[in-house]
Amino acid sequence: MEDYRVEHRMGLKTRRIVQAALICAVASVGMSAGAVAADKTLKFGAPLPLTGPLSPEGLKQKEGYDLWAEQVNKAGGIKVGGDSYKIEVVYADYQSNTPRAVQLAEKLITADKVNFLFSPFGSGATKAASAVSEKYGIPTIAATASSKAVYDQGYKYLFGTFTPNSTLTTPLTKLVKEKLPAVKRVAILARNDLFPLAIANVMDGSAKGSGLEVVAFEKYAIGTLDHASTLTKLRATKPDWVFATGYTNDLILIREQMRNAGLKVPVVTMIAGPAYKEYAESLGKQAENVTSAAWWHPAVRYSGEDVFGSTEKYNALFEAKYNKVPDYVQASASASGVILQLAIQKAGSVDPKKVRDALAALDAKTFYGPVKFGSDGQITSLDPPVFQIQGGKPVVILPADIKQADLKPVS
Amino acid sequence: MLYLQILVNGLLLGGLYACIASGFSLVWGVLNVINILHGSFIVIGSYVGLLAHQQFGINPFLTVPVAGLLLYGFGYLLQRGVINRAVGQPVLVTLTLTFGLELLVNNMLIAGFTADYKKVVLENPFGQIELGALFVPVDRLLSMVLALLLTGILYWMLRGSKLGRAIVAVRMDREAAALMGVKVNSIYAVTFGLGALMAGAAGSMMSMIYPISPIISTAYLGKAFVICVMGGLGSVPGAIVGGLALGVIESFGSLFFSAELATTFSFVLLILLLIFRPTGLMGRRGYE
Numbered sequence: 001m002e003d004y005r006v007e008h009r010m011g012l013k014t015r016r017i018v019q020a021a022l023i024c025a026v027a028s029v030g031m032s033a034g035a036v037a038a039d040k041t042l043k044f045g046a047p048l049p050l051t052g053p054l055s056p057e058g059l060k061q062k063e064g065y066d067l068w069a070e071q072v073n074k075a076g077g078i079k080v081g082g083d084s085y086k087i088e089v090v091y092a093d094y095q096s097n098t099p100r101a102v103q104l105a106e107k108l109i110t111a112d113k114v115n116f117l118f119s120p121f122g123s124g125a126t127k128a129a130s131a132v133s134e135k136y137g138i139p140t141i142a143a144t145a146s147s148k149a150v151y152d153q154g155y156k157y158l159f160g161t162f163t164p165n166s167t168l169t170t171p172l173t174k175l176v177k178e179k180l181p182a183v184k185r186v187a188i189l190a191r192n193d194l195f196p197l198a199i200a201n202v203m204d205g206s207a208k209g210s211g212l213e214v215v216a217f218e219k220y221a222i223g224t225l226d227h228a229s230t231l232t233k234l235r236a237t238k239p240d241w242v243f244a245t246g247y248t249n250d251l252i253l254i255r256e257q258m259r260n261a262g263l264k265v266p267v268v269t270m271i272a273g274p275a276y277k278e279y280a281e282s283l284g285k286q287a288e289n290v291t292s293a294a295w296w297h298p299a300v301r302y303s304g305e306d307v308f309g310s311t312e313k314y315n316a317l318f319e320a321k322y323n324k325v326p327d328y329v330q331a332s333a334s335a336s337g338v339i340l341q342l343a344i345q346k347a348g349s350v351d352p353k354k355v356r357d358a359l360a361a362l363d364a365k366t367f368y369g370p371v372k373f374g375s376d377g378q379i380t381s382l383d384p385p386v387f388q389i390q391g392g393k394p395v396v397i398l399p400a401d402i403k404q405a406d407l408k409p410v411s
Numbered sequence: 412m413l414y415l416q417i418l419v420n421g422l423l424l425g426g427l428y429a430c431i432a433s434g435f436s437l438v439w440g441v442l443n444v445i446n447i448l449h450g451s452f453i454v455i456g457s458y459v460g461l462l463a464h465q466q467f468g469i470n471p472f473l474t475v476p477v478a479g480l481l482l483y484g485f486g487y488l489l490q491r492g493v494i495n496r497a498v499g500q501p502v503l504v505t506l507t508l509t510f511g512l513e514l515l516v517n518n519m520l521i522a523g524f525t526a527d528y529k530k531v532v533l534e535n536p537f538g539q540i541e542l543g544a545l546f547v548p549v550d551r552l553l554s555m556v557l558a559l560l561l562t563g564i565l566y567w568m569l570r571g572s573k574l575g576r577a578i579v580a581v582r583m584d585r586e587a588a589a590l591m592g593v594k595v596n597s598i599y600a601v602t603f604g605l606g607a608l609m610a611g612a613a614g615s616m617m618s619m620i621y622p623i624s625p626i627i628s629t630a631y632l633g634k635a636f637v638i639c640v641m642g643g644l645g646s647v648p649g650a651i652v653g654g655l656a657l658g659v660i661e662s663f664g665s666l667f668f669s670a671e672l673a674t675t676f677s678f679v680l681l682i683l684l685l686i687f688r689p690t691g692l693m694g695r696r697g698y699e
Contacts, residue, residue, distance in 0.1 A: 051518065053626045055526040192671050220670035223630050225621070228420035229662040230670040236413060249528045249622040256620075260539055260548035261420075282530035282622060 042078060042085040042350060044069075044337070045092070045108030046118040047129065052096025056248070056278075057121045057329060061143055064333025065089045065118065067321055068341075071307045078341055081348055087337075090114055098125045105129040109136045115350060116140070116340050118333070119158075123147035124194040130158045139343070139356045141336035144329060146295070147198040151376040157352075159359050159377045161295070161332045161339070161368070163384060165199045168271065168293040169206040172386045175398050176241065176267055177210055179407045183267055187216040187239035189230065189254065191246035199271055200245045207243075215239055220250075227254050231261040241267040248273040252282045259286060266409040267291065275327045280392050287389045289410040291397070296328040296335075296368060297385045299396045299404055304366035306338040314367040335368035342366070412544050417662050419547060425658025426555025427617065431631050432638035433562045433650040434609030440644045441582045441602045443502060444494065447509040449635055450628030451516045452482055452607050456614020457623040458524060464531045464618070471531055471618045472553065478615035479608040486607025490600040498599055499585075513628075520625035528622040554616045559651065561612055565605065566647040578602055641681055643691025652693050 046065055049058035069087045077084040090112050094101035101120040108114045109132065117133045119126040119142035126145035133140040134155045142150065146162035176183055186207045190200030197219065207214050215237040218230050231254070234242065242265050244254050251273035258268070273279045274292035303310040308317065314334065318326040326334075339362065344350060347358035363372045372381040386398035388407060395404040435449045459478035460471035489512070490498075497508050537549035569575035580588040581598045589595050621627065634657070642653020657677055664673035684691070 051521065051526075053526075055521065055626070056528070056624075059525075189670075218670055220665075221674050223633070224670065224674075225630055225634065226420075226424045226658075226661065227670070228424065229417050229665045229673075232413065232416050232420060233666055249624065249627065252528060252530060252622045260546060260551070262539070262541065262546040278527050278529065282528055282532065284532035 039077070040083055040085050041088050042116070042344075043112065043114040044087065044089045044116050044118060044340070045105070045112060045114030046089055047092045047094050047101045047104040047108060047120045049096040049101075049121050049125075050091065050093040054096040054121050056276075057144070058093075058096075060327070060329040061118075061121060061333040062091065063318075063322055064143070064326075064330040064335075065337055067318060067330075068307070068334040068337035070321075071317065072337070072341060075307055078344055080344060080350060085350070089118075089337075094120060094125075098128050101125045102128050102132055105132045109133065109138055114138070115352070116355070118143060118336055119145060119160075122195055123150050123198070126150050126158075126160075127153070130155055133157055137352050137356075139340065139352055139359060141340055143332045143336040147195055148378075149194075149198070151374075151378040155377065157356055159339070159373050159379075161335050161371075161379050163295060163379055163382045165195075165202040166206065167382070167384050168199065168295075168386075169203045170209075171384075171398055172269065172291065172293050173203075173206040173210050173212070175386060175407055177212070180266060180409060183240040184213055185215045185237070185239045186212050186241045186243060187218075187234045187237055188214060189216075189218050189220065189227075189234065189242065189244045191222060191250055192219040193222055193246075196245035196247070196271075200243070203243050203245075212241070220246075224250070225253075227257045228261055231257055231263050235261060235263045240265055241269070243269045243271075245271050246273070248276055248278055248282075252279065255283055255286050255290065264411050266411060268410050269293075274389055275387070275394060277324065277327070280389050280394070284392075287392070289388055289390065289408050291386065291388045291407070292394070293384055293386045294328040295382060295384045296331045297387055297394065297396055298325050298327070298331075299387075300369065300385060300402055302365065302367055302369050304338075304368075305364060306342060306366045308334070308338065308367040311367045331368055335366060335371075338366050338368065339364075339371055342371075413666075416545055417666050418659065419545065421659035421662030422655060423548070423551040423555055423658070424662060425655035426558050427551065427613075427620070427654075428634055428638055428658050429562060429651045429654030430554065430558035430609075430613040430616065432635040432642070432654055433558070433565065433647065434606035434613070435632075435635040436639045436642065436644065436650040437565070437609070437647065438603055438606035439639060440646070441578055442494075442498060442505075442599055444498065444505045444509065444603075445502065446603075446606060447506065447513040447632065448489075448516060449606070449610055450630070450632035451513055451520065451625070452486070452610035453614040453617070453631045454517075454520060454623065454625055454628045455485075456482060456611035457618040457621070458520075458614075459611065460615040460618030461529055461531055461623055464533075468534075470533070471615050472557070475557065475612045475615045478611040480611075482611030482614075483604040483608040487600045487604035489607075490603035491596070494603065495596050495599055517625050517628055524625060526624050526626050528624045530622050531619040533619060550619055554620065557616060558613065561609060562647060562651055565609065569647060574598075574601065637677070637681060639691075641684060641691055643693040646691075646693045649691060649693035653691065656692065 077086045092104040117140040123145040126142045127150045142160035251270045269291045275294040280287040308314040343358040347354040370381040374380040385396045387394045387396050438446045456478040463469040463474040540547045577593050638653040642649030660677045661673045664676035
């Protein structure tokens with residue numbers, strides 16, 4: 001009686017819909033149970049500047065982590081012993097405010113209970129946040145910190161994917177000396193900020209070390225809107241090589257104002273803007289033949305044991321997902337995930353102490369390049385490429401085995 | 412020759428500074444509202460220039476009126492609908508209000524345009540005039556001329572037109588102006604709109620000089636603030652004098668000291684000015 005009444009009330013059509021829905025529900029439960037068989041999750045914390053002045057860089061790091069996590073989960077997660085772990089990257093936006101990055105790193109560890117951590121953007125914030133992960137013994141990978149001051153703190157849980165700054169300037173100086181022997185006088189213009197100033201100081205050393213004369217070393221304040229007078233001053237020192245450091249907006253402005261100030265030199269080097277496609281797009285012809293160096297470039301060719309397999313495959317996957325070519329920030333972020341994954345697999349455990357030891361002993365090949373860390377935690381195995389904007393695109397001019405073109409003078 | 416070049420650099424930079432500050436000065440002087448949104452208004456103007464150039468290949472100088480009118484409408488509605496509700500309140504209340512609106516507008520710009528830097532790249536750049544060893548970039552020169560022209564028109568409008576006199580009357584005595592039949596709320600909205608118009612026009616011009624991104628807005632706002640205090644509140648020529656003075660001071664500062672200290676140098680001068688002449692270079696008593 002009961003049944004009949006219900007059936008009657010619902011009507012035949014409704015009943016069919018209900019049945020179909022039930023079948024779907026059962027099927028989907030079954031399917032998801034199949035895919036996540038035995039599933040545990042590993043959480044990776046990532047405090048990033050997703051808003052504010054550093055957001056372009058923060059969003060790039062996020063793209064790198066997301067691509068890695070997506071590929072690993074597609075391949076069934078990280079397998080440790082008999083278990084497989086799904087990956088979840090937990091993001092926290094520190095709004096380009098370094099003290100907030102430190103607070104959020106602590107929150108990710110204590111409240112969100114992340115197993116591992118990715119550092120915030122740049123040397124300054126990475127250094128600040130590294131004290132927190134060290135305190136809690138959480139293995140941490142710094143994707144965008146190169147300055148020595150980050151790694152000489154004696155920390156055990158911090159590992160970085162960028163080689164020291166001098167590995168960018170020394171090969172470049174050598175190349176310029178070899179190809180353009182008439183270049184003798186170097187003028188340096190540096191943003192007064194941790195990384196830009198550190199790399200300018202290292203350039204000063206590289207130049208003097210190879211017998212070039214540094215005729216000017218000027219610093220400009222963060223947020224400077226005009227370089228005309230500084231560049232006029234530099235012009236008076238008659239340089240052959242202008243080496244400018246800063247971020248994309250500074251370097252676009254400096255390049256444009258160099259033309260306005262009539263500062264024409266055979267070699268113009270800028271770090272770190274030209275690796276980004278925005279740089280060449282915003283400058284057009286003015287970007288031509290500007291040289292730069294970075295820790296990675298999509299033209300490098302490595303094969304690896306990681307989830308991506310090789311640089312070519314990484315580039316292809318990245319382009320398919322984001323419809324653009326990856327630069328070193330995105331690749332280094334993906335590599336940070338790859339490195340933690342390899343260390344977890346080698347350790348055969350998710351125990352932070354064991355993973356930390358596996359990181360210290362890691363000697364692996366990846367799409368990003370060979371990975372081996374020095375005793376201070378900074379990578380030692382990379383050979384960073386030198387490149388030049390030619391035809392609106394960055395092309396590799398060093399190391400010789402992967403070079404796509406030769407160094408050309410600007411004018 | 413070096414000094415002359417530095418002076419020219421300073422004046423050209425000052426022209427851009429005047430452009431950045433004039434609308435901000437008007438709004439502060441008349442409404443007693445510190446418009447934190449001003450930097451984002453300039454950025455919106457820059458995006459108008461950029462989009463028009465990307466889509467239709469129009470030179471950003473030609474989109475100056477378009478950007479100006481668009482921002483006028485936006486500013487007018489914002490004042491009418493939102494800021495007028497708080498305009499009689501102490502300055503801290505309106506400051507908080509515009510600060511909140513700035514967060515809103517700026518983050519919407521980031522969501523819409525991303526924070527990546529872009530710039531208008533002209534097929535045929537204006538280049539520079541070379542007079543012996545003296546270099547004068549033409550785009551900056553044109554921007555300076557246009558900025559001075561726009562500010563001149565604003566000045567003339569405030570002095571000579573009926574609307575301008577009403578704005579000045581409201582600035583002098585809000586109650587008395589209301590008693591004389593001036594629609595105070597409407598004058599406020601028009602004034603705020605004019606401030607936004609100046610910002611939009613400046614933004615469109617500067618889209619080929621400065622890299623464009625929503626996050627550059629704070630740099631513009633910071634400069635506008637200093638220029639207004641230096642030039643003097645409640646005075647349209649003050650923005651020009653303040654802008655030119657700041658440009659020249661910064662240029663010589665980076666020559667004699669270093670680029671790093673140029674800003675510090677200009678702030679020290681500003682503090683001295685405030686001690687000895689709190690009304691600013693051109694300001695009148697009562698507005699400091």
